[in-house]
Amino acid sequence: MMPSKPVHIAQMSDLHIKPPGLLAYGRVDTASALERCVASLNEFNPRPDLVVISGDLADTPTVEEYQHLKRLLVRLELPFVAVPGNHDSRELMRAAFPQGAYAVASGALNQRVEIGGLDLVLLDSSVAGQPYGDLEAPTLQWLETILASAPDRPALLFLHHPPFKTGIWHMDRQNLLNAEELAPIVRRHPRVQLIAAGHVHRATLTTFGGVAATICPAVNHAVDLDLQQLRAPSFKLEPPAFHLHSWFPGEGFGSVVTHQVPVGGFDGPHPFFGPDGKLL
Ligand SMILES: [Fe+2]
Numbered sequence: 001m002m003p004s005k006p007v008h009i010a011q012m013s014d015l016h017i018k019p020p021g022l023l024a025y026g027r028v029d030t031a032s033a034l035e036r037c038v039a040s041l042n043e044f045n046p047r048p049d050l051v052v053i054s055g056d057l058a059d060t061p062t063v064e065e066y067q068h069l070k071r072l073l074v075r076l077e078l079p080f081v082a083v084p085g086n087h088d089s090r091e092l093m094r095a096a097f098p099q100g101a102y103a104v105a106s107g108a109l110n111q112r113v114e115i116g117g118l119d120l121v122l123l124d125s126s127v128a129g130q131p132y133g134d135l136e137a138p139t140l141q142w143l144e145t146i147l148a149s150a151p152d153r154p155a156l157l158f159l160h161h162p163p164f165k166t167g168i169w170h171m172d173r174q175n176l177l178n179a180e181e182l183a184p185i186v187r188r189h190p191r192v193q194l195i196a197a198g199h200v201h202r203a204t205l206t207t208f209g210g211v212a213a214t215i216c217p218a219v220n221h222a223v224d225l226d227l228q229q230l231r232a233p234s235f236k237l238e239p240p241a242f243h244l245h246s247w248f249p250g251e252g253f254g255s256v257v258t259h260q261v262p263v264g265g266f267d268g269p270h271p272f273f274g275p276d277g278k279l280l
Contacts, residue, residue, distance in 0.1 A: 004249050007116045009156065010048035010078070011243040012037050013198030014056040014218035016087060017069040024059060024220070025235070033220035033263075034072050037242055040263045042077045048244065049115050051078050052122070054198035054216055055085025055160030057093065066096035084109055084126040085160035085199060086133065086174070108139050112146050114153075117254070118247050119191075121146055123159040131174040133161025133199075140181055147189035154193045154253035156245060157186075162197035162215050164208050168226060170233040171200050183209040193256045194245060203241065203260055214258055216243040239263070 016030045024030045041051060058065035073080065081100065084093050090109055094102065103110040108124040121143060125133035135143075147155060163179035165172045176182065176197075186192050186209030194212050201218035202225060222238040224231060244259040274280050 005116050006249065007118045007247045008046055008048045009115070009118075009120065009245040009247070010041055010044070010051045011054055011158070011196055011198075011216045011245060012041070012051060012219050013054040013216040013242075014085065014201055014220070015053065015069065016056055016059040016218075016220060017065050017072065018059050019062070019064045020068055028221045028235075028237070030059070030220045031068065031072060033240060034069075035075065037219040037240065037263045038072070038076045040261070041242065042075070044244070044261070048078055050113065050120070051076065051080040052120065052158050052196070053080060053082035054158055054196065055083050055126070056087040056198065057082055057085070058089070059087050061087055061089045061092055063092060063095075066092050070096060081111060081113055081120070081122060083111075083122045083158055083160055084124055086126055086131045088126060090124065090126065090128070103142055104138070108136055110139055110142055117153065117249055119146075119150060119153050119155040121155055121157050123157060125159045125161040125176055133159070133174075133176040134178050135159075135176065135182060140185065143182075144185055144188075147185065147191065151189070151191055153191060154247060154256070155189070155191045156194045156196060156247075156256065157192055158196050160198050162199060162204070162213070163195065164206050164213060166200055166202070166204055166215070168200065168202075168223060169229045171223060175199070179208070185209075186211055191253055193247070193253055194258070196243070196245065196258075201235070203243075205258075212256070212258075214243065217241045217260070219263060 161176040224234040
């Protein structure tokens with residue numbers, strides 16, 4: 001019997017936390033950017049059931065950066081889980097967040113999280129010392145096993161590196177290099193309802209293996225939307241946002257919709273209708 005309660009998963013991405021007082025690329029105050037996103041998440045109503053951080057939690061990475069990150073995340077009033085990105089270290093991240101339900105005791109930080117009627121599968125696509133992503137053979141085998149273990153439950157996959165091209169040349173050469181090994185697994189398991197990535201610091205939407213696939217914008221700077229190799233790799237301080245993946249139970253695997261929520265305070269909400277029921 002399918003549980004009847006919706007599940008709301010917030011995703012924030014690419015935090016790039018430096019040691020206190022240091023700016024990313026000499027310009028971006030990533031700690032303040034995270035504080036603003038945490039405030040927006042805390043205020044959001046309905047309260048998300050879980051926050052998934054889709055990689056690049058630290059920047060260099062160092063122990064000091066993870067300690068700074070942990071101090072910043074103390075303010076987050078919601079439970080969270082995380083996958084590593086190319087700016088992370090598996091070992092330092094595991095040490096910083098030892099409470100994670102990691103599938104193996106060392107190496108890849110893969111996790112499966114059951115939340116109401118929904119399964120989240122968090123895949124570690126990081127490769128030590130490299131900007132690109134790769135899913136190791138044991139990770140792919142684990143994913144296949146996990147997906148086969150509960151074929152009737154809808155599942156969302158989270159990983160840092162998008163398994164598709166965005167058209168941004170310098171990002172596309174550092175995406176998930178073995179995406180062709182992930183696609184057949186996704187196709188074999190119709191319970192996969194969404195593939196949610198980070199890494200590119202921009203919102204994108206496409207399909208992969210026949211499934212909706214998104215990139216969540218960063219909480220800080222955006223990668224310049226350069227689709228013609230016009231400029232050297234660059235960033236812009238565009239409005240930051242988080243994603244809210246809302247799952248609603250229903251026929252089959254139910255339905256998932258992704259909302260993009262800008263970070264910050266905005267005028268409103270204002271009612272459309274007056275007390276007489278007429279449009280204002
Ligand atoms: Fe990244």
